[in-house]
Amino acid sequence: MELSFTKAGRSGLAVLGALLLLVGSLSAQETSEYFQANCASCHTIGGGPLTGPDLKNVEDRKDRDWLINFIVDPGAVIASGDAYAKKLLAEARNVPMPKVAGMTKDRARRLLDLIKAESKLERSKFAGLSLSDRPFTAEDVELGEALFSGATRMQSGAPACASCHTIAGQSGLGGGLLGPDLTDAYARLNGRKVLGAWLSSPATETMAPVFKVSPIHTDEILPLLAYMKEAAKKEGEAPGPGIEFLIFGVVGAVAALLLCDFVWRRRFTGVRGKLVRGQK
Amino acid sequence: MDVRSQISMVFHLDKCIGCHTCSIACKNIWTDRKGSEYMWWNNVETKPGTGFPTRWEDQETYRGGWLKDENGKLKLRAMDKKRTLFNMFHNPSQPSIDDYYEPWTYKYDELFNAPEGDDQPTARPISMITGDYMDIKAGPNWDDDLSGSPVYAENDPNLESLTPEQREQLFAIERMVMFYFPRICNHCLNPSCVASCPSGALYKRGEDGIVLVDQNRCRAWRACISACPYKKTYYNWHTGKSEKCILCFPRLETGQAPACFHSCVGRIRYLGVLLYDADKLEEVANLPQDQLIQGQRDMILNPHDPEVIAAARKSGVHDSVIESAQKSPVYKFVKEWGIALPPHIEYRTLPMLFYVPPLLPVMSTHTDGLTQNTSEKLFHSIDEARVPMEFLASIFGAGDQSFLRTGLRKQMAIRMYRRAITVGDIEMKVAEQMLAESGCSKDEADAIYKMTALCTFDDRFVIPPMHREEALEMLKEPHEHKQEAGFGFRTGPKRGL
Numbered sequence: 121m122e123l124s125f126t127k128a129g130r131s132g133l134a135v136l137g138a139l140l141l142l143v144g145s146l147s148a149q150e151t152s153e154y155f156q157a158n159c160a161s162c163h164t165i166g167g168g169p170l171t172g173p174d175l176k177n178v179e180d181r182k183d184r185d186w187l188i189n190f191i192v193d194p195g196a197v198i199a200s201g202d203a204y205a206k207k208l209l210a211e212a213r214n215v216p217m218p219k220v221a222g223m224t225k226d227r228a229r230r231l232l233d234l235i236k237a238e239s240k241l242e243r244s245k246f247a248g249l250s251l252s253d254r255p256f257t258a259e260d261v262e263l264g265e266a267l268f269s270g271a272t273r274m275q276s277g278a279p280a281c282a283s284c285h286t287i288a289g290q291s292g293l294g295g296g297l298l299g300p301d302l303t304d305a306y307a308r309l310n311g312r313k314v315l316g317a318w319l320s321s322p323a324t325e326t327m328a329p330v331f332k333v334s335p336i337h338t339d340e341i342l343p344l345l346a347y348m349k350e351a352a353k354k355e356g357e358a359p360g361p362g363i364e365f366l367i368f369g370v371v372g373a374v375a376a377l378l379l380c381d382f383v384w385r386r387r388f389t390g391v392r393g394k395l396v397r398g399q400k
Numbered sequence: 401m402d403v404r405s406q407i408s409m410v411f412h413l414d415k416c417i418g419c420h421t422c423s424i425a426c427k428n429i430w431t432d433r434k435g436s437e438y439m440w441w442n443n444v445e446t447k448p449g450t451g452f453p454t455r456w457e458d459q460e461t462y463r464g465g466w467l468k469d470e471n472g473k474l475k476l477r478a479m480d481k482k483r484t485l486f487n488m489f490h491n492p493s494q495p496s497i498d499d500y501y502e503p504w505t506y507k508y509d510e511l512f513n514a515p516e517g518d519d520q521p522t523a524r525p526i527s528m529i530t531g532d533y534m535d536i537k538a539g540p541n542w543d544d545d546l547s548g549s550p551v552y553a554e555n556d557p558n559l560e561s562l563t564p565e566q567r568e569q570l571f572a573i574e575r576m577v578m579f580y581f582p583r584i585c586n587h588c589l590n591p592s593c594v595a596s597c598p599s600g601a602l603y604k605r606g607e608d609g610i611v612l613v614d615q616n617r618c619r620a621w622r623a624c625i626s627a628c629p630y631k632k633t634y635y636n637w638h639t640g641k642s643e644k645c646i647l648c649f650p651r652l653e654t655g656q657a658p659a660c661f662h663s664c665v666g667r668i669r670y671l672g673v674l675l676y677d678a679d680k681l682e683e684v685a686n687l688p689q690d691q692l693i694q695g696q697r698d699m700i701l702n703p704h705d706p707e708v709i710a711a712a713r714k715s716g717v718h719d720s721v722i723e724s725a726q727k728s729p730v731y732k733f734v735k736e737w738g739i740a741l742p743p744h745i746e747y748r749t750l751p752m753l754f755y756v757p758p759l760l761p762v763m764s765t766h767t768d769g770l771t772q773n774t775s776e777k778l779f780h781s782i783d784e785a786r787v788p789m790e791f792l793a794s795i796f797g798a799g800d801q802s803f804l805r806t807g808l809r810k811q812m813a814i815r816m817y818r819r820a821i822t823v824g825d826i827e828m829k830v831a832e833q834m835l836a837e838s839g840c841s842k843d844e845a846d847a848i849y850k851m852t853a854l855c856t857f858d859d860r861f862v863i864p865p866m867h868r869e870e871a872l873e874m875l876k877e878p879h880e881h882k883q884e885a886g887f888g889f890r891t892g893p894k895r896g897l
Contacts, residue, residue: 390496391461392454392538395551 167247256346264347276334403712406609415668418580422660435638437503441645448556453495456631464629465747493626558794577786585645586751596627615893629747640895672728724864739807746798
C-alpha cells in the first residue's frame with residue numbers, strides 16, 4: 121500500500137516536471153506570437169527601422185531596467201522628459217509608441233529575452249516582411265481598390281478596409297467612420313515598408329483582435345499599398361454624405377411617411393366621429 | 401354527455417324603465433378606478449340607437465364574433481394570420497376612445513372658490529384621462545331616449561333589415577318608438593374573446609361558466625376588445641390590462657346577487673344555473689344561422705331528467721348545483737316557456753344572457769288627428785306593434801321571426817288573460833282562445849304572470865352554492881388559503897411582464 125503510494129508520488133512528480141517543461145516552451149511560443157501581434161507592425165529585429173527602431177541588440181544601446189520601464193508605459197517615460205525617449209520620438213516622426221494592451225513587467229522581460237535570442241541569429245524571423253520591391257502597376261491599384269471597398273473579398277475573410285475607414289476617391293458615401301481617414305496614411309507611415317509591416321499585423325486595440333484571427337494575406341498587401349499611395353495623390357477630402365444625401369434623406373422620409381399615411385389611412389378614423397360629421 | 405353548469409341570466413325588457421341604476425351600481429363597485437372610468441360593464445341602451453360603443457353591432461367595422469369560412473369551419477372574424485401580422489402593433493378594428501366617450505368630471509374648485517362677482521360661477525368639465533379642460537362631445541348613453549336620433553338612432557345597424565317605409569314610420573312623430581336594452585357580458589358558451597387572446601389570459605370558469613381576464617397574464621394585445629362582438633371587454637389604459645364584467649363573482653360566492661341584478665328597480669333581471677351538454681358545443685356553434693336558437697336551446701338540459709342528473713354528477717357538478725338548476729328561473733324562461741331569446745346569436749358565441757323581447761303594445765290609437773285611449777282594441781296583434789318585427793328579429797332572432805313571434809304571442813295572450821281576470825273588459829273565452837292559440841296552458845300563464853309580476857328576490861335570483869372550499873381543495877389546503885387570502889391584489893395589475 122505504502123509502496124504503491126510512493127510509486128504514484130514519483131510518477132506524479134515526473135508528470136509535473138514534463139508539464140513544467142511544456143509550460144516553459146509554451147510560454148516561449150506565446151511570447152513570440154505576442155511579439156508578432158503587437159510589436160512587429162512597428163519594429164523588426166535586424167530588418168531595419170519601420171515606424172519604430174530596429175530592435176537588434178537593443179540592450180547594447182540602453183539598459184534593461186530603462187527598457188522595461190519604457191515598454192510598460194512609453195507615454196509616461198516620454199512625458200517625464202527623458203532625453204533618449206525624446207530622441208526616439210523624433211526619429212519616429214512623432215508617432216509615439218502606444219501603451220500595449222496586456223503589457224506587464226514580466227512580459228516585457230520575456231520580450232527582451234526573446235529579442236536577445238533572436239538578435240544572435242543570422243536572420244531573425246522578425247527581420248521584417250519581405251515585400252517585393254517591384255513598382256506598383258495599374259492592376260495593383262485596381263485590385264487594391266476592390267480589396268479596400270470590399271468588392272473583392274480578402275482571402276482570409278478579413279473585413280474590407282472600407283467597413284471602418286474612408287479614403288480619398290472612395291465612391292458613394294465613402295467608407296466607415298470608426299477608424300481614421302486613411303488618405304494620408306501612406307505618407308504618414310513613410311511609405312511602403314512601414315505601412316506594409318503595419319498591414320501584416322495591425323496592432324491597435326480595435327484592429328488587432330480582428331486581424332489576428334484573419335490576417336491580410338501577403339499577396340494582398342502590395343495592391344493595398346498601391347491603392348493607398350494612389351489615393352494619397354488625390355486632392356481634397358474623403359467623400360462623405362453631401363447635401364444631395366441630406367435632400368435624398370428628407371424627401372425619402374417624407375415619401376415614406378406619406379406612404380404609411382396612405383396605407384393606414386383608415387386608422388384612427390373612429391365610428392362615432394364619422395356619424396356626427398356626416399350630419400353637418 | 402358532458403354536463404356542465406353555467407350561471408345564466410334573463411332580462412325582461414318589457415319591465416326595463418331605463419333608469420341606469422344597474423349601471424351606477426356596477427360603476428360604483430367595479431369601474432371607478434383610474435383607467436376604467438370610461439368602462440361600463442353594465443350599460444343600458446335605447447333601441448333604436450347606436451349603443452355603447454357607437455354601432456357595436458357593426459361587425460364589418462369591429463370584427464367581433466365568429467365566421468364560418470369556406471370549409472364551414474368556425475374562425476374568428478377578427479383574427480386571421482395575415483391580418484394579425486400586418487396589424488400586430490395596432491389593431492384597427494377596435495373602438496377608439498371617441499367611440500366610447502372621453503370620461504370627464506367637473507372642476508368643482510372653480511365653483512366653490514370663485515371670487516364674489518356679478519356672474520354665476522361654473523364648474524368647467526375636465527377630462528378624466530388628460531386632466532385638461534374639454535368639450536363634452538359624447539357620453540356612454542348619449543343617445544338615451546332617442547336623443548340625437550338623426551345621428552344615433554337612425555344609424556342603428558339593426559335597421560338595415562327594414563324597408564325604407566318602415567324606417568320612415570319608425571321615426572315619424574307620435575309613432576316614434578323605443579325600448580331599453582340593458583347589456584352586460586353574456587358569459588358566452590363559445591366566447592370569441594377567450595379564443596382570440598394570444599396570451600391565454602381569458603378563461604371560462606369551469607364551475608359556473610363565468611368568463612374572466614387573468615390580470616397577471618394579460619399582455620395588452622387587446623385582441624379580445626375587437627373579438628367580443630358585444631364589445632364587453634374593455635382595455636384599462638392605466639394598468640395596461642383588459643377588464644370585463646365578472647358577474648360579481650365575489651358576491652355570487654357569498655350568495656348575493658350581482659350588483660346590477662340586486663339594484664334593478666324594474667326587477668327585470670333573473671339569474672340561475674343552467675345545465676348544458678358541452679359535447680354539443682362545436683356542433684351547435686356550427687349550425688346554419690336559422691337553427692342556432694333551437695340548437696342552443698337543445699344544448700340546455702332538463703335538470704329534472706334522471707339521466708342528466710346522473711351525467712352531471714359524473715362530471716363533477718355538485719348536487720346542490722343540480723338542485724339549484726331545478727329551481728332556476730332562467731331554465732323556465734328559456735326552455736319551459738320559450739319566451740327568452742339570446743341577443744345576436746348570429747355572432748355564434750352562444751350568449752348565456754337571454755332577453756324577453758319587449759311587447760310594446762300600442763296603448764293609444766291615432767285617428768283623424770285625435771289620440772284615443774279607449775279600451776276598445778286595447779291590444780293589437782303583435783304585428784301592429786310599433787316596433788317592426790324585423791327590427792326585433794334582427795336583434796333577438798338572427799333575422800328569423802319564428803321564435804320571436806311564438807314568444808310575443810304567448811306574452812300577449814297572458815296579458816289578455818290577466819286583463820280578463822283583473823279588469824274583466826275582455827271576455828274570458830276570448831282570452832282562453834288566445835292562450836290556446838299561443839300554445840300556453842292556464843297553469844303556465846299563471847306561472848309566467850307570477851314570475852313576471854309578483855316575483856320575489858328569491859324567485860329572481862337562484863344562486864347556487866359555489867363551494868369555493870371544494871374548488872380550492874383541488875389546489876390548496878383551504879385553511880392555509882384562508883390565512884393567505886384577502887381583498888384585492890398584493891401588487892396591483894400593471895404594465896410589463
